[in-house]
Amino acid sequence: xxxxxxxxxxxxxxxxxxxxxxxxxxxxxxxxxxxxxxxxxxxxxxxxxxxxxxxxxxxxxxxxxxxxxxxxxxxxxxxxxxxxxxxxxxxxxxxxxxxxxxxxxxxxxxxxxxxxxxxxxxxxxxxxxxxxxxxxxxxxxxxxxxxxxxxxxxxxxxxxxxxxxxxxxxxxxxxxxxxxxxxxxxxxxxxxxxxxxxxxxxxxxxxxxxxxxxxxxxxxxxxxxxxxxxxxxxxxxxxxxxxxxxxxxxxxxxxxxxxxxxxxxxxxxxxxxxxxxxxxxxxxxxxxxxxxxxxxxxxxxxxxxxxxxxxxxxxxxxxxxxxxxxxxxxxxxxxxxxxxxxxxxxxxxxxxxxx
Amino acid sequence: xxxxxxxxxxxxxxxxxxxxxxxxxxxxxxxxxxxxxxxxxxxxxxxxxxxxxxxxxxxxxxxxxxxxxxxxxxxxxxxxxxxxxxxxxxxxxxxxxxxxxxxxxxxxxxxxxxxxxxxxxxxxxxxxxxxxxxxxxxxxxxxxxxxxxxxxxxxxxxxxxxxxxxxxxxxxxxxxxxxxxxxxxxxxxxxxxxxxxxxxxxxxxxxxxxxxxxxxxxxxxxxxxxxxxxxxxxxxxxxxxxxxxxxxxxxxxxxxxxxxx
Numbered sequence: 001x002x003x004x005x006x007x008x009x010x011x012x013x014x015x016x017x018x019x020x021x022x023x024x025x026x027x028x029x030x031x032x033x034x035x036x037x038x039x040x041x042x043x044x045x046x047x048x049x050x051x052x053x054x055x056x057x058x059x060x061x062x063x064x065x066x067x068x069x070x071x072x073x074x075x076x077x078x079x080x081x082x083x084x085x086x087x088x089x090x091x092x093x094x095x096x097x098x099x100x101x102x103x104x105x106x107x108x109x110x111x112x113x114x115x116x117x118x119x120x121x122x123x124x125x126x127x128x129x130x131x132x133x134x135x136x137x138x139x140x141x142x143x144x145x146x147x148x149x150x151x152x153x154x155x156x157x158x159x160x161x162x163x164x165x166x167x168x169x170x171x172x173x174x175x176x177x178x179x180x181x182x183x184x185x186x187x188x189x190x191x192x193x194x195x196x197x198x199x200x201x202x203x204x205x206x207x208x209x210x211x212x213x214x215x216x217x218x219x220x221x222x223x224x225x226x227x228x229x230x231x232x233x234x235x236x237x238x239x240x241x242x243x244x245x246x247x248x249x250x251x252x253x254x255x256x257x258x259x260x261x262x263x264x265x266x267x268x269x270x271x272x273x274x275x276x277x278x279x280x281x282x283x284x285x286x287x288x289x290x291x292x293x294x295x296x297x298x299x300x301x302x303x304x305x306x307x308x309x310x311x312x313x314x315x316x317x318x319x320x321x322x323x324x325x326x327x328x329x330x331x332x333x334x335x336x337x338x339x340x341x342x343x344x345x346x347x348x349x350x351x352x353x354x355x
Numbered sequence: 356x357x358x359x360x361x362x363x364x365x366x367x368x369x370x371x372x373x374x375x376x377x378x379x380x381x382x383x384x385x386x387x388x389x390x391x392x393x394x395x396x397x398x399x400x401x402x403x404x405x406x407x408x409x410x411x412x413x414x415x416x417x418x419x420x421x422x423x424x425x426x427x428x429x430x431x432x433x434x435x436x437x438x439x440x441x442x443x444x445x446x447x448x449x450x451x452x453x454x455x456x457x458x459x460x461x462x463x464x465x466x467x468x469x470x471x472x473x474x475x476x477x478x479x480x481x482x483x484x485x486x487x488x489x490x491x492x493x494x495x496x497x498x499x500x501x502x503x504x505x506x507x508x509x510x511x512x513x514x515x516x517x518x519x520x521x522x523x524x525x526x527x528x529x530x531x532x533x534x535x536x537x538x539x540x541x542x543x544x545x546x547x548x549x550x551x552x553x554x555x556x557x558x559x560x561x562x563x564x565x566x567x568x569x570x571x572x573x574x575x576x577x578x579x580x581x582x583x584x585x586x587x588x589x590x591x592x593x594x595x596x597x598x599x600x601x602x603x604x605x606x607x608x609x610x611x612x613x614x615x616x
Binding site: 081082083086089106 | 519533
C-alpha cells in the first residue's frame with residue numbers, strides 16, 4: 001500500500017519523576033510496511049513508548065519521526081496514526097458502523113464514499129453483517145475486529161496495537177493472530193504491536209524489540225532473538241531456556257561448575273571470560289542410557305516429567321545445576337523419576353552470552 | 356428476613372410515606388378547612404388553587420427559579436466536577452470541601468447569611484437573589500452526581516477519539532457528553548428539584564413578587580390556613596415524583612434499545 005511509512009525514534013527518554021526514567025534512550029528504526037513487536041514484562045516501558053508514538057505522552061528528550069517528518073509537536077488528533085486499545089475503547093453509544101466511520105467523519109469524508117469505506121473495512125474483518133450492532137451486543141472477539149477496522153479505515157501512516165488480544169481466550173487469540181497477519185500482508189501498513197506474550201511476538205513479527213526496565217535490550221528477527229539473545233534477560237524472557245554460568249576456555253569450550261566443559265558455538269570469545277551459555281530445552285536430545293561424559297554429552301538425574309501432549313518436559317539435575325529438556329512425545333524414551341539418563345547437544349546450537 | 360426486621364421496615368415505611376397518605380386525600384376533601392379524614396371528596400381545592408393568582412403566581416416563580424438554578428448550577432458544577440476528578444491541583448481537598456459546604460451548613464444559617472449579604476447588594480426580594488442562593492445549594496448535588504459518573508468514565512475513549520482525529524471540543528460533544536448524558540440529565544433534574552421544593556431560603560429572601568410555591572404555602576398556612584395548601588402540597592409532590600419517574604422511564608427506554616443515536 002502506498003501509505004506505508006517508516007517510523008524512527010532517536011534517543012527517546014521519558015521520565016515521570018526526576019531521576020527515574022520510565023523509558024530511557026530508545027533508538028529504533030521501523031521500515032515501511034514492517035510488523036514490529038514491543039515485547040517485555042509490564043513496567044518495561046513498552047506501553048509508554050507506544051503512548052509517545054501515539055502522542056498521548058510527550059518524550060522528555062529525544063525525537064520521534066514518521067517518514068522522516070518529526071512529529072513531537074503534532075497533537076494526537078493530527079498524527080494520522082491508527083490505534084487499537086487494550087480494551088478496544090469502542091464508543092458505546094455508537095454502533096459498529098458509526099464507530100468505524102468516526103475517523104472518516106473527523107476527516108470530513110463525504111457520506112457516500114465514507115459509507116463504502118466503512119462497509120469495506122467491516123467486510124475485511126469479517127463483520128459485514130454486524131454494522132448495526134452496538135458494541136455491547138458484540139462478543140469480545142467481534143469488538144476487537146471493529147476496533148481494528150476503525151484503526152485501519154482511514155489509511156493511517158502507522159497502526160499501533162496495545163496488547164489487543166490480551167482479553168481473548170487462547171483459541172480466539174490464535175485465530176486473531178492469523179487474521180492480523182493476513183490483514184497486515186494485504187494492506188502492507190506499518191504496524192507496531194505491544195505484547196507481553198513472547199509466543200505471540202514470535203508468531204507475528206518481522207522483528208521484535210525486547211524491552212526491559214525502560215530500555216530496548218535487543219532488536220532482531222524472531223529467530224535472532226530466540227537463538228542468539230544478547231543478554232540473559234532476553235534469553236530467559238523469550239522462550240524456555242537453560243542458562244548456565246561458566247568461564248570460557250580455548251576452542252569454544254565453556255567450563256560450567258559441576259557439569260564440566262561444554263562445547264559451544266563461541267570460538268571467537270577469548271578464554272578466561274565469565275559468560276552465560278544458553279541451551280534451549282528442545283535442542284537437547286535425551287536417551288535412556290547413561291552417556292559417556294564429553295563436551296557435547298552428559299548425564300542427568302530425572303527429577304520431574306511434565307507431559308504437554310505434543311511434547312514432554314524433563315526436569316533433570318546434574319550436580320546442583322538444573323536442566324530442562326523438551327522432547328517431542330514421539331521420541332520420549334521410557335523414563336521415570338529418579339532415573340539417570342544421557343543427554344546430548346549440538347555445539348552449534350549452544351549460544352554464548354558475553355557479560 | 357426475620358419477622359422483627361419486617362415489622363421495623365413497615366414502621367419506617369409508614370413514617371416515611373405517611374404524610375403523603377394524609378395530604379393527598381385531604382387535597383380532594385369537601386371540608387371547608389383542613390380536616391382528616393375528609394368527610395367527602397371533590398376537586399374544589401384544585402379549582403381554587405388554579406384560579407387564584409396567589410397560588411399560580413408562585414408556581415410560575417418556582418418554575419422560573421428552578422430553571423435558572425438548574426442552568427447556573429450546571430454551568431458552575433459541571434466544570435468543577437471535571438476539575439475535581441481529572442486534575443491534581445493544590446488545595447484540591449479544600450476546594451471540594453467548599454463546594455460541598457452547602458450540604459452541611461444548616462439552611463437557616465445560609466439563609467441568614469444570604470439575607471444580610473444580599474441586602475446590601477439589593478438582591479433580597481428578587482428572583483435573581485433566590486436563583487443565586489439556590490444555585491449554591493444545588494451545586495453540591497450536581498457535583499456529587501457528575502463526579503461519581505466521571506470517576507467511572509473510561510478516559511481511553513477520549514484518547515481513542517483524539518487518535519481518530521477529534522479535537523478536544525469535538526471529543527466532548529461527540530463522545531464524553533453523549534456517554535455521560537444520563538448523569539448530566541440526573542444532575543440537572545436534581546438541581547431543579549432541589550430549588551423547586553426549597554423553603555427556608557425562599558422564605559428569607561424571596562419577596563412578594565418572587566414568592567416561590569413553598570414560601571406561599573408557608574405564608575398561607577400561617578395567615579389563613581387556606582385548605583388549597585393541601586392541593587399545593589399534592590401538586591408539589593406530584594411534580595417531584597413525575598420528574599424522578601421521567602428519569603427512571605428514560606433509563607428503561609435506553610436499556611431496551613441501546614445505541615441507536
